[in-house]
Amino acid sequence: MRAVKRIEIIIEEIELENVTDELHRIGVAGYTVVPRAWGYGTHGMRQDNNLGMGNVYLVIACDEKQSQQVIEAIRTILRRYGGICLVSDAQWVIHEG
Amino acid sequence: MRAVKRIEIIIEEIELENVTDELHRIGVAGYTVVPRAWGYGTHGMRQDNNLGMGNVYLVIACDEKQSQQVIEAIRTILRRYGGICLVSDAQWVIHEG
Amino acid sequence: MRAVKRIEIIIEEIELENVTDELHRIGVAGYTVVPRAWGYGTHGMRQDNNLGMGNVYLVIACDEKQSQQVIEAIRTILRRYGGICLVSDAQWVIHEG
Amino acid sequence: MFSLSSMLIPAIMFFGLGFLAQLVRSDLKFPPELTKSLSIYLLIGIGIHGGTEIAKVDATSAMGAILVALGLGFGLPVIAYALLCKIVRVDKLNAAAIAAHYGSVSAGTFLTAVAFLDAQKIVYESQPVIMLAIMESPAIIIGLVLANLARNNSGNGHQQRVSRELVHDAFTNGSVMLLLGSMLIGATAQPAALEKITPFFSTMFSGALSLFLLDMGMEASRRIGDFKKVGPSLLVFGIAMPLIGAAVGIVIGHNILGFGVGGITLLATLAASASYIAVPPAMRLAIPEASPALFLTLSLGVTFPFNVALGIPLYYSAAHWITQ
Amino acid sequence: MFSLSSMLIPAIMFFGLGFLAQLVRSDLKFPPELTKSLSIYLLIGIGIHGGTEIAKVDATSAMGAILVALGLGFGLPVIAYALLCKIVRVDKLNAAAIAAHYGSVSAGTFLTAVAFLDAQKIVYESQPVIMLAIMESPAIIIGLVLANLARNNSGNGHQQRVSRELVHDAFTNGSVMLLLGSMLIGATAQPAALEKITPFFSTMFSGALSLFLLDMGMEASRRIGDFKKVGPSLLVFGIAMPLIGAAVGIVIGHNILGFGVGGITLLATLAASASYIAVPPAMRLAIPEASPALFLTLSLGVTFPFNVALGIPLYYSAAHWITQ
Amino acid sequence: MFSLSSMLIPAIMFFGLGFLAQLVRSDLKFPPELTKSLSIYLLIGIGIHGGTEIAKVDATSAMGAILVALGLGFGLPVIAYALLCKIVRVDKLNAAAIAAHYGSVSAGTFLTAVAFLDAQKIVYESQPVIMLAIMESPAIIIGLVLANLARNNSGNGHQQRVSRELVHDAFTNGSVMLLLGSMLIGATAQPAALEKITPFFSTMFSGALSLFLLDMGMEASRRIGDFKKVGPSLLVFGIAMPLIGAAVGIVIGHNILGFGVGGITLLATLAASASYIAVPPAMRLAIPEASPALFLTLSLGVTFPFNVALGIPLYYSAAHWITQ
Numbered sequence A, B, C: 001m002r003a004v005k006r007i008e009i010i011i012e013e014i015e016l017e018n019v020t021d022e023l024h025r026i027g028v029a030g031y032t033v034v035p036r037a038w039g040y041g042t043h044g045m046r047q048d049n050n051l052g053m054g055n056v057y058l059v060i061a062c063d064e065k066q067s068q069q070v071i072e073a074i075r076t077i078l079r080r081y082g083g084i085c086l087v088s089d090a091q092w093v094i095h096e097g
Numbered sequence D, E, F: 001m002f003s004l005s006s007m008l009i010p011a012i013m014f015f016g017l018g019f020l021a022q023l024v025r026s027d028l029k030f031p032p033e034l035t036k037s038l039s040i041y042l043l044i045g046i047g048i049h050g051g052t053e054i055a056k057v058d059a060t061s062a063m064g065a066i067l068v069a070l071g072l073g074f075g076l077p078v079i080a081y082a083l084l085c086k087i088v089r090v091d092k093l094n095a096a097a098i099a100a101h102y103g104s105v106s107a108g109t110f111l112t113a114v115a116f117l118d119a120q121k122i123v124y125e126s127q128p129v130i131m132l133a134i135m136e137s138p139a140i141i142i143g144l145v146l147a148n149l150a151r152n153n154s155g156n157g158h159q160q161r162v163s164r165e166l167v168h169d170a171f172t173n174g175s176v177m178l179l180l181g182s183m184l185i186g187a188t189a190q191p192a193a194l195e196k197i198t199p200f201f202s203t204m205f206s207g208a209l210s211l212f213l214l215d216m217g218m219e220a221s222r223r224i225g226d227f228k229k230v231g232p233s234l235l236v237f238g239i240a241m242p243l244i245g246a247a248v249g250i251v252i253g254h255n256i257l258g259f260g261v262g263g264i265t266l267l268a269t270l271a272a273s274a275s276y277i278a279v280p281p282a283m284r285l286a287i288p289e290a291s292p293a294l295f296l297t298l299s300l301g302v303t304f305p306f307n308v309a310l311g312i313p314l315y316y317s318a319a320h321w322i323t324q
């Protein structure tokens, strides 16, 4: 097992591409997207409707250094559009080799 | 970044309104709901069917003090209907200012 | 509240049964599955299409000892098919009694 | 009067196909959204059709049907509850939850009966459609009342709030709104404009029903694993109760409402059927102590397939016999 | 000329049913996937129909309609923006976002107008369908331009990138692709092969539209809680702006394009309607400073139900009056 | 015999529209549930239709078709595997996985061929529908066998369990159940009752197919980014293999089964088509070492659009030529 940072991001679906573009630029090893989330925050209730504009839930496992880059990149996006980003510690189960 | 509690709750979809009502009463800054989860627990397998009665997955980031209130409120609901609630530590990426 | 391990697993939907079979064999108290996740990893982009083959997101709360068994079991599956497994610490809100 | 070939109608055969697919553990799966979409569609279709028919019924006989529906909706759960407590010896809260399911109705079962009659070119009265809409709600309320009695009080603050919400929900329930709303639209819309939606809601109806029943067959079959949890006496109840309900329905349909063979069969089917869509979540909220494995296995895994495969032809035969 | 009974068409009644269901807090819910599937279906259906009709229109009058559509698409948002800044006194970025919605169109409103005309057997020109497709895009671009002007610069690097993407998106937008693509298919496919898909895309169209409007009624009604956030002067705008748009549409339809009553009504409806599907996400990306609660409540919660319930018959009456 | 106008049928044009929409990076997206629902619907529709037709076929010729289908299902993957190992020089496990896809079939391609023939009023035999159902399974089993041979053993405990499950899955596969089940229903249900579901499953079929192919066009086009990963010699295989399959199909259809132009075209299309729905997940489970980027890009991104746009008219021309 390897100690990693577990970054979870909740943003509007329409901004997702902005975020994944950044993730590819930074070169993270991977990420996971859970679509069709909804929620409540400073921008009020976001979608309990059927016309789009919902949230997505993103999880990224990466090392400490990359996590700094992700946080910086995400911060500008969150500042513009809202959403949240939480960072916590986790152990990554290594399966290779 | 600000240290927060990360509360995650898994409950039946039909109880969701009970929980979000409590969250609004307590005045948490936000929450996120991922619908259409399913799972297994003390009540057996919950939904692998198409007739409703599935679970939802809820994430709330809040400060230590509010987390206590959320836990108390959620405990009564869980006692009645089942479901689980996990609390962990996280860093909230601050984007304002 | 009880200290537990929070295991989260991201795997292809088609392997899910392999994993839940193992979980039942080990005898975990419960698990939750969030379907229709997608993502990026060593196997490239996995599903942004409509023909199946997406990922699922699995969360398991269990005690330290069981977590070891789950990790061992999951490791063989991940080695074969890819996917990731993260382990972190959490407090389980006890509601019985 | 009744032959095996009367079972060879797509609605029933697709139900059987779904049942089988699940039995052999096929990976066939319907997206949940398709199931929900089909049930919305079917409720609207049946509502519009009922509305256009009801426009032709005189007010007195419509009122009679509504009163009978209310009577059945309040009465059947009480019978079921008594049986469950006294004979099957289930605890009171589970008994209340199960009873509510049997007082309410299953639109899928009702529509299968309609397809069965259509295939044999049997005409039927239009009142049963209104009764379908009416019978959704009372059972939920009776279930609540029985549970409160069982708890020996009107519940704590939380229980009272839940009760209030459930009474509201019983009447603003999605199925009830769709059925009553479409009935109103069917009864009052301009005939020419109504005709434009007929291809969608009427011509295609039987096919969509077959698709829906294919999935319902899988859902019913999925419950088989829970049979052992239910136990033999409850299994017997799952077959006896629809027979009792049907008998009540046949007598009332014949003697009180004066229906013909078709209408009696439909009323018997309503009384015999148990809800597996609207009532389960309501009871889960109202009586969290009750076990979904029990009420769902009974209504969805026992009574529903029993009615589709054996009950409907049986009720039809009985209706035929009583009207002779 | 116009009577209450002209409102008794399923499209409008189902919209009302949805509105009511949400008002009484029914648990009725459409799966989001059903809504999206229906809107894909409706856009293709309208496109194919338009394509077969357009094949009959001469090139000059088609070109005239396209030019007018572009004129309206670029002109209406400017009028809306001026009103919002000068009279309603909304800040410039919110004004730009709202203006873009009113320059664009709502296919749901357009189709309701078509159903309204059909129910009264009023014929109409086929150009309005092309105009529907054309008018989706310009308003998004004008919204961007207005926002950049409001920000007093062409934006930073990020803004410029977003702008470039949005101009691309405005023209490759799902609705635009579906409408134009199906129009092309309708206009060029072998007639015999086209006939085979007619039952699906044409015969069933009205029924599917009713289902869609049922959900749209719920969506519109869901916005009611946000009315207080919007404030009285913006609410007035949400009704005044469609009236202004309709007036412009009627004059142009009558005097410039020489349409009959039907065509004028449809053009007025296009000009009066505000987008609530394609434009909101575009504006959210383009002008993150603007509040979705404002633009969605106005377009979806105020203007859409106003048009469906009152606007369309009103525009029809006006079209009737002007052509006499 | 064959002209460009024969391509102007909605099924093919909507495929092209989807392909284009994805090429220009439109935001058009189908809900995954719509795609799944449409494919369930199409399989049932084709099954019912096939069932009613097959009731008319004599047992000998049906048996002949079944034997040929089994032969092709087991034989084609072996040819593909040999080509891939010896000429294209892919490693054995990837070769086994790809080969399995080419032994199985694509219902979407088959239905496009049917639409193509219908548009030109060419009649065709009904046996190919049974063959479609039969050919789903054998290729999966051969894929497994080839992979086990490549691994030079029958696998470890896990592999053996997976193999056992996959053989089960190959025969209880959702598509197989739906096709065979609906065929049985189509062949045995009461004709009068069957007629009631005809509007849904038959009249609407072509339209629903167009909708499905619109999405399939997007799916195929989405694979374009992976072309470079595949490499030129595999790309050539993705076009050569369907030509080989089609040639085999044409000869067998003409010389062994004695089909006419229509039936030969359909059999050629079956043999030429590669699975992209049922086989990919099976091979992912069976041969996790194989790369989905390879087998999906080939079957979905190369062979499928090739067959739809060029293959089908070509096979038809060849069938025409051989039967003269």
Ligand SMILES: Nc1ncnc2c1ncn2[C@@H]1O[C@H](COP(=O)(O)O)[C@@H](O)[C@H]1O
Pocket: A010, A011, A038, A039, A040, A041, A042, A043, A044, A045, A046, A055, A081, A082, A083, A084, B028, B029, B030, B031, B032, B033, B059, B060, B061, B062
């Ligand atoms: N404190 C929170 N805990 C969990 N999710 C949140 C929280 N705050 C915001 N969110 C999610 O982030 C989305 C955007 O947040 P906001 O921009 O603050 O409206 C909301 O719709 C929620 O889904």
Ligand SMILES: Nc1ncnc2c1ncn2[C@@H]1O[C@H](COP(=O)(O)O)[C@@H](O)[C@H]1O
Pocket: B010, B011, B038, B039, B040, B041, B042, B043, B044, B045, B046, B055, B081, B082, B083, B084, C028, C029, C030, C031, C032, C033, C059, C060, C061, C062
């Ligand atoms: N140990 C666990 N880990 C993860 N999820 C759980 C666990 N126990 C229960 N759940 C989830 O909570 C739901 C309700 O739990 P229960 O009331 O125990 O049946 C289950 O259907 C699971 O989705």
Ligand SMILES: Nc1ncnc2c1ncn2[C@@H]1O[C@H](COP(=O)(O)O)[C@@H](O)[C@H]1O
Pocket: A028, A029, A030, A031, A032, A033, A059, A060, A061, A062, C010, C011, C038, C039, C040, C041, C042, C043, C044, C045, C046, C055, C081, C082, C083, C084
């Ligand atoms: N570093 C990561 N963080 C989050 N999710 C990941 C990560 N790596 C892989 N995944 C998820 O796991 C799936 C399978 O990973 P892989 O086998 O590496 O392609 C991917 O499609 C992602 O959804």
Ligand code: NA
Pocket: D076, D101, D102, D103, D104, D105, D245, D270, D271, D272, D273, D274, D275
């Ligand atoms: Na009943």
Ligand code: NA
Pocket: E076, E101, E102, E103, E104, E105, E245, E270, E271, E272, E273, E274, E275
């Ligand atoms: Na407009």
Ligand code: NA
Pocket: F076, F101, F102, F103, F104, F105, F245, F270, F271, F272, F273, F274, F275
């Ligand atoms: Na093939």
